Amino acid sequence: MLGNKILDELSSQIKAVSTEADLTALWHKYLGREGIIKAQIKALAQLPLEEKRQQGPLWQQIQEQAQALFDTRAAEIRATNEEAAWQAEAQSLGLVPVKLGHLHPITQTIRKLNELFIRLGYSIMEGPEIETDEFCFQRLNVPPDHPARDMQDTFYLEEPNVLLRTQTSSIEARVLANYAPPLKVVCPGRVYRNETVNKSNHFIFHHYQGVVVMPKVSLVDLFGTFTALFQAIYGPEVKIRFRNKYYPEVEPGVGPDMQCFNCHGTGCSVCKGVGWIEMGGAGLIHPKVLTMAGLDPREWHGFAFGLGLDRWAMASYNITDIRTLLGGNLGYKPYHHENIV
Amino acid sequence: MKILYSQIKQLIPSLAATPAEIGAALTMTGFMQESLETVNYNNQADVLLGFEIRQNRPDCLSVIGLAREIAAYFNLSLNLPSTKEWTPAEVPVSIRVETPAVRRLKAIKLQDITVQASPQWLVDYLAFYEINSVNLPVDLSNYVMLLTGYPSHLIDYDRLDGDIVWSINHRPREITTLDGTSFQLKDEELVIHDRHNVIALAGIVGTNYAAISESTKTILAEMALYDPALIRRNTRALHIVTEASNRLSKNLSPADLDYAFNLLINLLVDQTGGKIASQTFEDYKEKIEVKNLIFEPQLASELGGITIEPDHCRQLLSQLEFKINDKQLPWEVTVPSWRTDIELPEDIVEEVLRLYRFDRLPSVLPALPATLDITPLLTKAKERWRDWLAFQGWDEVLSWTMVRPDDNTLTNYLPWSMATVQNAINEDYPALRQTIIASLIKQAREYAKEQVPQLQIFELGKVFGQEENNYTETEHLGWLMAGGDGVVEVLRQTVTALLAHSGVEKIYFYPAKNIPAVANPYAAWTIMIGEKPIGLLAQLKEHYYNDETMVVAEIDVEQLISYLSEHPTLAPTVEITQKLITLDANLEAASRQELVMKLQDIEEKLGRESLWSLAVIDEFCLPSGRYRYTVRAVYKELDDQSAKKLHLQVFGLQ
Numbered sequence: 001m002l003g004n005k006i007l008d009e010l011s012s013q014i015k016a017v018s019t020e021a022d023l024t025a026l027w028h029k030y031l032g033r034e035g036i037i038k039a040q041i042k043a044l045a046q047l048p049l050e051e052k053r054q055q056g057p058l059w060q061q062i063q064e065q066a067q068a069l070f071d072t073r074a075a076e077i078r079a080t081n082e083e084a085a086w087q088a089e090a091q092s093l094g095l096v097p098v099k100l101g102h103l104h105p106i107t108q109t110i111r112k113l114n115e116l117f118i119r120l121g122y123s124i125m126e127g128p129e130i131e132t133d134e135f136c137f138q139r140l141n142v143p144p145d146h147p148a149r150d151m152q153d154t155f156y157l158e159e160p161n162v163l164l165r166t167q168t169s170s171i172e173a174r175v176l177a178n179y180a181p182p183l184k185v186v187c188p189g190r191v192y193r194n195e196t197v198n199k200s201n202h203f204i205f206h207h208y209q210g211v212v213v214m215p216k217v218s219l220v221d222l223f224g225t226f227t228a229l230f231q232a233i234y235g236p237e238v239k240i241r242f243r244n245k246y247y248p249e250v251e252p253g254v255g256p257d258m259q260c261f262n263c264h265g266t267g268c269s270v271c272k273g274v275g276w277i278e279m280g281g282a283g284l285i286h287p288k289v290l291t292m293a294g295l296d297p298r299e300w301h302g303f304a305f306g307l308g309l310d311r312w313a314m315a316s317y318n319i320t321d322i323r324t325l326l327g328g329n330l331g332y333k334p335y336h337h338e339n340i341v
Numbered sequence: 342m343k344i345l346y347s348q349i350k351q352l353i354p355s356l357a358a359t360p361a362e363i364g365a366a367l368t369m370t371g372f373m374q375e376s377l378e379t380v381n382y383n384n385q386a387d388v389l390l391g392f393e394i395r396q397n398r399p400d401c402l403s404v405i406g407l408a409r410e411i412a413a414y415f416n417l418s419l420n421l422p423s424t425k426e427w428t429p430a431e432v433p434v435s436i437r438v439e440t441p442a443v444r445r446l447k448a449i450k451l452q453d454i455t456v457q458a459s460p461q462w463l464v465d466y467l468a469f470y471e472i473n474s475v476n477l478p479v480d481l482s483n484y485v486m487l488l489t490g491y492p493s494h495l496i497d498y499d500r501l502d503g504d505i506v507w508s509i510n511h512r513p514r515e516i517t518t519l520d521g522t523s524f525q526l527k528d529e530e531l532v533i534h535d536r537h538n539v540i541a542l543a544g545i546v547g548t549n550y551a552a553i554s555e556s557t558k559t560i561l562a563e564m565a566l567y568d569p570a571l572i573r574r575n576t577r578a579l580h581i582v583t584e585a586s587n588r589l590s591k592n593l594s595p596a597d598l599d600y601a602f603n604l605l606i607n608l609l610v611d612q613t614g615g616k617i618a619s620q621t622f623e624d625y626k627e628k629i630e631v632k633n634l635i636f637e638p639q640l641a642s643e644l645g646g647i648t649i650e651p652d653h654c655r656q657l658l659s660q661l662e663f664k665i666n667d668k669q670l671p672w673e674v675t676v677p678s679w680r681t682d683i684e685l686p687e688d689i690v691e692e693v694l695r696l697y698r699f700d701r702l703p704s705v706l707p708a709l710p711a712t713l714d715i716t717p718l719l720t721k722a723k724e725r726w727r728d729w730l731a732f733q734g735w736d737e738v739l740s741w742t743m744v745r746p747d748d749n750t751l752t753n754y755l756p757w758s759m760a761t762v763q764n765a766i767n768e769d770y771p772a773l774r775q776t777i778i779a780s781l782i783k784q785a786r787e788y789a790k791e792q793v794p795q796l797q798i799f800e801l802g803k804v805f806g807q808e809e810n811n812y813t814e815t816e817h818l819g820w821l822m823a824g825g826d827g828v829v830e831v832l833r834q835t836v837t838a839l840l841a842h843s844g845v846e847k848i849y850f851y852p853a854k855n856i857p858a859v860a861n862p863y864a865a866w867t868i869m870i871g872e873k874p875i876g877l878l879a880q881l882k883e884h885y886y887n888d889e890t891m892v893v894a895e896i897d898v899e900q901l902i903s904y905l906s907e908h909p910t911l912a913p914t915v916e917i918t919q920k921l922i923t924l925d926a927n928l929e930a931a932s933r934q935e936l937v938m939k940l941q942d943i944e945e946k947l948g949r950e951s952l953w954s955l956a957v958i959d960e961f962c963l964p965s966g967r968y969r970y971t972v973r974a975v976y977k978e979l980d981d982q983s984a985k986k987l988h989l990q991v992f993g994l995q
Contacts, residue, residue, distance in 0.1 A: 100731065100732065100734060101730060101731035101732065101733065101734045101735040101736045101737070101797065102731060102736045102737060103727055103731050103737045104737040104739050106739055107727060107737055107739075120709075121709070121711050121712060123712070123713075123714050123715040123716040124716045124720050125715065125716070125717070125720070126719075126720055128814055129742070129803050129805075130760070130773075130805060130812045144570070145569075145570030145573050145574060147396035147569070147573065147590060148396045155762045155764060155765070156762060156763045156764055157760060157762055157763065157812060158763070159763055162812060164762065179715055182709075182712045183712055184709060190742070190802075190803075194765075194766050195766065196766060197766075197767070203766060203767075204742060204743070212709065214710065216643070217707070218643065218644055218645055218646025218647075219644065219645050219646050219694065219699065219702055220645070220646025220647060220703055220704070221705070221707035221709070223702060223703070223704040223705075224703075224704045224705040224706040224707055225706060227704040227706070228706045240704075242699040242700060242702070243368060243369045243370070243371070243373075244369065244371040244691070244694075244695035244699055245371060245373070245395065246371065246396065246397045246398070248396075248397075251685070251687045251688060251690075251691055252644070252687075252690060252691035252695065253691070254699065255373070274374065286687070287685060287687055301644070325739065326739050326740055326741050327787065
């Protein structure tokens, strides 16, 4: 169609334009009163009514697309000019423009959570990524051949005992084994599951685990902590619900959901129509887990929770493809001069 | 697990809840609703609900199991399909069970069977579960599995040769399943076989030998439970997952097999015209006893964090068909036979609280007692390094820790061998990275595609290897920078500054001995702290996209922390023993030059004994064309009154 041909020509010409004056001239050439596109629109008046009805909306669309191309290019030229002016001003003041670096979105997400938990008196612990079956599964009440192992496809270095951790709960198991309670700990870290990589799944991702062991804790304490966590991330208006969900390392087990930020509970494609988004797993630490750590479950109680970090980071930083996080093509680029000192 | 709304109503006739209400109720009590679709069944509009069943509740991989949960939630009674007793024949069936992996087995022979196609209602019903109709007897077997959760297996009895045996396979052989797939058995599968042929991979799938066909007249119907771990292992080893194996790899209750078996035989007799032709064979060596637990109802309040009265607790448990045998505390609670997941008092607490509903519990941020900070020094140091590097203009990246073996071969400079995973999903990336450099080079190539100028990236992360057959991992910090002449020196200074900032005093760069293949051998240095090698600085042979030089550095931060712990810094620090007093004053001047002269004069008058710092914090242009500057003076070693007196005097404010 002629309209598409005109748009193609415009696209290639607009890329070559580098000043606002040249861009204005090009705009007049295409969209000005006597411009190429305007001329086509005017010519519609000569067409029979039926054809006019068909062609009219198409040319209207082409005009809008052309205008969008001009708007985008104008913004780009303006940004470049501002950058140049900024640098010139800095030089005139005898200052050197300095590039500020960025922290990775995952690091920033972890920091946001750490800040909250440090304020609440938690310690931060890390642990090995190459784990043993004992700490990744058995000490979390998942003995060999337990059906819950189907939930996590494991990478093995030496099957069945040496593996890449599938969850940061393994750090929980190590903390319980090595430190005397009372304990309040959060454990961010990288985890691995043998899954196919696509836009929303990766075999390397990040978890955030929380563990509390005290003489007395309850579900109300867990819910309160979780609510504070969600409010710190999503603001005080966030709606959360807690439902029963089985995890072998906790009893009772809890599935925390957040009301869908997209549809606010009415159901949409983001929440698969249910109005809520699953946000991790939690519960009171299973008596068997405490016993395996050498703690008497009659004297000590605890709660634990685990969250996936990647989706949070993606939502916060408007990243739509999980592969971006580890792929060298992050939305932020290191060439933006964010500050001049 | 899917369930039809009409079937729920059949099982719970007094149910008034809508499908949406049922979905919401089960979601909150442990069974997340996954789907709700309007369907046509038996020429009537119906609703098909789908729920997620977690691994602890195999009893709910059945229509009856889910209906039981719905009845409990709405406190209604459940009407199970009735079964009739039958009179067994006197003839025994020749079955041998040669393995303890069979937990319970029941079997019976039926003769004069007519094998025909299933009625449409049954074909449609199975289709909801994506099960293809085979013939009436097989479809009835599947129907009973969906209804009760217990899989069964029908065998063409007339085709058997000798005894039917359940045993762990002891000789490798090839079998072909009903769908025509061939498998090579090893020696550890639980199989059902006769003298020469394998009839089924027990608990998983039948073979095409002795399968039910139109010519079948005599059937052996068997229903069994096995060691779930064995079924799970067999399923994984053979990569076969079936409706049967999904159920039998979990802990189904042997006690409830009777009802399912009776229902199956009733339906086969009623629907296929079969007659009972043998005794009921049963193998049930280790009978599961009724489970009684001692339970203190107060525990539900303690773990829930709210008060649930014992009567309320009793009511909720009775809705779930738990029996409380005592009026006195603590209670002896009899667990329903189908609840194999209930082992501890805490499990009973979960039952009480889930039916009470978690969403009725308040969310209160707990005032938990203070605990010792056990955060390792390394964790804290990493945060400081990240901030310092970002402030210096470095961008943080995170990378794949699994790489191509070649990536390690080209970049490794450490005395360890490569660690690889046995089951990498991407065969090209089976190795764990031995250096951060390997990852940074890949990142740089991506940035080059985008033609990003001023490349300055760093990564803090794990590297992995094998030493003396032990897997090891350690935390490294790596840098990659691209630029013109002098870029090597810039990175050397960055590394030096970071180490000095961390408290290291003796930093050296010696020509490297172990030089990775990617590096320029004439521009590679070992980074030393004291006498300890801690990393590598090297120019790369490869250039950045516009022919810029690329340089990398990497240090072992775990070694750095360990060095710092052993060598506490002797760098001088200032200890402030008295408070600092901050006071502001305004000065007028015609130019900055005049201001500087005035400040020099003031500094001289104040003297270094009392002055901590002097700074201009604001500038304001007056209508006269002169400037007014706000100067902030910070005093030390003085009390409030003396500082103020000195300030007013020196700035001429008295």
